[in-house]
Amino acid sequence: MMIPPGRVVRIGYNRACQEVPKGFSMENNTDDRVDTSIWNRLKIWARRMKRDTMALYLARKDPRVPRLAKVMAMATAAYALSPIDLIPDFIPILGYLDDLIVLPLFIYLTIRLIPPDIMVELRAQADQRLSESRPRSMAGAVVIILIWLSIAIAVAYWLIK
Helix, strand or coil: CECCCCCEECCCCCCCCEECCCCCECCCCCCCCCCCHHHHHHHHHHHHHHHHHHHHHHHCCCCCCCHHHHHHHHHHHHHHHCCCCCCCCCCCCHHHHHHHHHHHHHHHHHHHHCCHHHHHHHHHHHHHHHHHCCCCCHHHHHHHHHHHHHHHHHHHHHHHC
């Protein structure tokens, strides 16, 4: 398919429109490189989520943070930093649902409860801490284990009865 010279077309995902050079043909285009702009944006998003999770973890001890925000921050950070998921990742589709939708939603809602100037300071502290070590929350793991145990006990009780 030959594209007429001077015609404006969209090339790539979410890229600005560019003018087609003279002699450009889709058949002659042998460039197999993948446009990684979406992958770069996903990496940046993931880093921000990690930083914001650590900032929420730090928010639980800051006296300037409102009480409701502290409760949400503790719950969100404990779940995010827990080595165990509420919905295990090996369950098709649902396993990644909490990582891709539920957790970012709770992080967003919790950040909205924290005053912006305090959040800027917490993010700076989080960047510093993340450069030093990888965070873990054993309390979050214990809570998730207790939830799974209570579900297992309820199911066993229901099956026996």
